[in-house]
Amino acid sequence: xxxxxxxxxxxxxxxxxxxxxxxxxxxxxxxxxxxxxxxxxxxxxxxxxxxxxxxxxxxxxxxxxxxxxxxxxxxxxxxxxxxxxxxxxxxxxxxxxxxxxxxxxxxxxxxxxxxxxxxxxxxxxxxxxxxxxxxxxxxxxxxxxxxxxxxx
Amino acid sequence: xxxxxxxxxxxxxxxxxxxxxxxxxxxxxxxxxxxxxxxxxxxxxxxxxxxxxxxxxxxxxxxxxxxxxxxxxxxxxxxxxxxxxxxxxxxxxxxxxxxxxxxxxxxxxxxxxxxxxxxxxxxxxxxxxxxxxxxxxxxxxxxxxxxxxxxxxxxxxxxxxxxxxxxxxxxxxxxxxxxxxxxxxxxxxxxxxxxxxxxxxxxxxxxxxxxxxxxxxxxxxxxxxxxxxxxxxxxxxxxxxxxxxxxxxxxxxxxxxxxxxxxxxxxxxxxxxxxxxxxxxxxxxxxxxxxxxxxxxxxxxxxxxxxxxxxxxxxxxxxxxxxxxxxxxxxxxxxxxxxxxxxxxxxxxxxxxxxxxxxxxxxxxxxxxxxxxxxxxxxxxxxxxxxxxxxxxxxxxxxxxxxxxxxxxxxxxxxxxxxxxxxxxxxxxxxxxxxxxxxxxxxxxxxxxxxxxxxxxxxxxxxxxxxxxxxxxxxxxxxxxxxxxxxxxxxxxxxxx
Numbered sequence: 001x002x003x004x005x006x007x008x009x010x011x012x013x014x015x016x017x018x019x020x021x022x023x024x025x026x027x028x029x030x031x032x033x034x035x036x037x038x039x040x041x042x043x044x045x046x047x048x049x050x051x052x053x054x055x056x057x058x059x060x061x062x063x064x065x066x067x068x069x070x071x072x073x074x075x076x077x078x079x080x081x082x083x084x085x086x087x088x089x090x091x092x093x094x095x096x097x098x099x100x101x102x103x104x105x106x107x108x109x110x111x112x113x114x115x116x117x118x119x120x121x122x123x124x125x126x127x128x129x130x131x132x133x134x135x136x137x138x139x140x141x142x143x144x145x146x147x148x149x150x151x152x
Numbered sequence: 153x154x155x156x157x158x159x160x161x162x163x164x165x166x167x168x169x170x171x172x173x174x175x176x177x178x179x180x181x182x183x184x185x186x187x188x189x190x191x192x193x194x195x196x197x198x199x200x201x202x203x204x205x206x207x208x209x210x211x212x213x214x215x216x217x218x219x220x221x222x223x224x225x226x227x228x229x230x231x232x233x234x235x236x237x238x239x240x241x242x243x244x245x246x247x248x249x250x251x252x253x254x255x256x257x258x259x260x261x262x263x264x265x266x267x268x269x270x271x272x273x274x275x276x277x278x279x280x281x282x283x284x285x286x287x288x289x290x291x292x293x294x295x296x297x298x299x300x301x302x303x304x305x306x307x308x309x310x311x312x313x314x315x316x317x318x319x320x321x322x323x324x325x326x327x328x329x330x331x332x333x334x335x336x337x338x339x340x341x342x343x344x345x346x347x348x349x350x351x352x353x354x355x356x357x358x359x360x361x362x363x364x365x366x367x368x369x370x371x372x373x374x375x376x377x378x379x380x381x382x383x384x385x386x387x388x389x390x391x392x393x394x395x396x397x398x399x400x401x402x403x404x405x406x407x408x409x410x411x412x413x414x415x416x417x418x419x420x421x422x423x424x425x426x427x428x429x430x431x432x433x434x435x436x437x438x439x440x441x442x443x444x445x446x447x448x449x450x451x452x453x454x455x456x457x458x459x460x461x462x463x464x465x466x467x468x469x470x471x472x473x474x475x476x477x478x479x480x481x482x483x484x485x486x487x488x489x490x491x492x493x494x495x496x497x498x499x500x501x502x503x504x505x506x507x508x509x510x511x512x513x514x515x516x517x518x519x520x521x522x523x524x525x526x527x528x529x530x531x532x533x534x535x536x537x538x539x540x541x542x543x544x545x546x547x548x549x550x551x552x553x554x555x556x557x558x559x560x561x562x563x564x565x566x567x568x569x570x571x572x573x574x575x576x577x578x579x580x581x582x583x584x585x586x587x588x589x590x591x592x593x594x595x596x597x598x599x600x601x602x603x604x605x606x607x608x609x610x611x612x613x614x615x616x617x618x619x620x621x622x623x624x625x626x627x628x629x630x631x632x633x634x635x636x637x638x639x640x641x642x643x644x645x646x647x648x649x
Contacts, residue, residue, distance in 0.1 A: 003582075015328070018328045026340065032604065043324070047317055078575055081554075119548070123551060138562065
């Protein structure tokens with residue numbers, strides 16, 4: 001299964017969820033979602049079929065072909081972002097910013113450790129001055145330091 | 153008429169007031185630059201501090217902030233494909249591809265010039281419309297509003313860049329995402345995805361924008377590596393480029409006038425806001441262009457269309473002052489400031505406090521000029537950012553953007569929403585689904601449904617949309633949108649034959 005096909009399937013499932021959910025609502029609440037959802041479902045089914053047919057042919061991109069390890073790179077950056085979210089939730093905004101930038105740059109071979117440290121420290125300082133001192137904005141303190149998680 | 157104008161101009165010439173406009177302007181630029189954090193935050197922060205000021209001085213401070221927002225928000229949209237303000241989101245579509253071609257300075261110059269000249273034009277429209285404002289506001293009821301939004305959505309569907317079918321899919325998905333949350337008509341939570349609280353107010357717009365534009369784009373940087381300016385393209389002739397951008401505006405007078413009028417009129421309509429106006433202007437320009445296929449690929453005309461409609465705050469001043477009905481979120485805060493300083497905006501306000509009206513008009517004019525001057529002066533420096541290796545930009549842009557997603561509601565789940573939206577947005581871009589239609593569908597979706605329901609509540613007759621002249625006119629334009637490409641094709645086929 002190619003990435004394109006998987007993504008098309010994901011969109012199909014997404015549209016199907018809206019149509020299926022809409023059927024449970026009162027007529028007034030479901031009218032527009034049902035119409036739009038049904039429309040998207042039909043069009044996306046068509047797109048999936050058409051994309052499947054042309055899948056064997058190479059797709060030209062204006063900015064050149066994507067690298068071979070594209071999926072790995074997307075997964076890696078998604079992992080980095082999940083890490084940032086975890087740090088943000090546990091240690092709060094400032095610590096998360098500092099640790100995230102330090103780790104992101106510090107673990108690279110082509111960036112000197114001191115540069116990573118300077119960028120991380122500089123960015124944390126900018127955020128502190130801008131948000132805390134000037135804007136009097138309350139940064140998230142982190143679950144470990146008394147922050148609470150809003151209910152989902 | 154002349155005395156209040158002279159009073160307002162005299163007050164503006166006082167060093168304290170001029171400084172307040174400049175201070176507000178710089179704050180507006182700064183807040184406009186930060187993705188997810190809008191100039192409204194700056195206004196909210198400063199509101200309590202203005203109590204000790206003279207009312208006219210407080211207005212100069214606020215109007216200084218409002219005037220800087222459009223250009224401030226466009227800077228990051230053009231340089232990094234990340235709009236600083238939702239009202240500048242459409243500037244990404246052609247501004248960023250220009251940056252990738254090494255034309256960042258030109259794009260910034262063009263954006264600055266479009267913003268300031270459209271604001272001046274908007275102010276002229278505002279002055280001209282003061283006697284007619286009541287008629288305009290009352291002429292636009294829910295049926296007209298519904299048709300206007302349908303017209304906007306239809307233009308997207310017809311003129312979507314790239315694959316039309318995929319454009320329609322993403323537009324539909326955008327509408328569906330906008331419907332998540334509490335249904336204002338029946339009061340039920342729709343499409344909650346298991347959430348009973350977080351999604352009650354729907355998908356948060358700043359977090360969604362941060363995800364679609366910032367996170368999605370940063371993933372693209374990570375995958376591609378290198379610098380934002382691609383290949384061997386050199387960012388050269390910065391000052392020349394900036395001035396070239398200013399000159400470029402005068403090559404697109406039709407689109408500029410069209411966008412300015414869209415911005416002014418949308419501003420007058422209460423509750424619509426600048427996010428709709430810049431997308432609507434963009435889609436109309438795309439539809440009426442001779443080369444719609446070049447939109448989204450760095451066509452300066454697209455940038456003019458997006459930026460010239462950012463003058464909605466000038467139009468929004470009108471219902472705010474004349475009826476006490478704010479036309480935008482910014483003017484709602486301005487209304488709060490007016491009330492805080494003891495004014496009662498309404499029909500008598502324009503008559504009794506014309507000096508405040510002029511103060512707002514002159515202040516907005518000055519604020520735009522300052523923002524543009526600062527913008528043009530800084531364009532050289534800002535454009536250099538696009539030559540920095542993305543390995544440094546990725547973590548810094550990510551943390552500022554995700555902090556912006558959090559800052560709007562101070563809800564940590566908005567960070568998670570921005571991340572997940574960003575990953576999906578990368579998929580959209582990667583597999584040739586146009587992002588522009590997704591965003592427009594999202595912005596207009598809920599408004600369409602609300603206007604439709606309100607129209608039927610006015611009169612339980614689906615034909616209400618065709619019984620009112622403006623609504624009918626908009627419907628005819630909508631039909632024309634679908635017919636025009638067919639006519640063009642027919643003419644082209646006949647020419648070939």
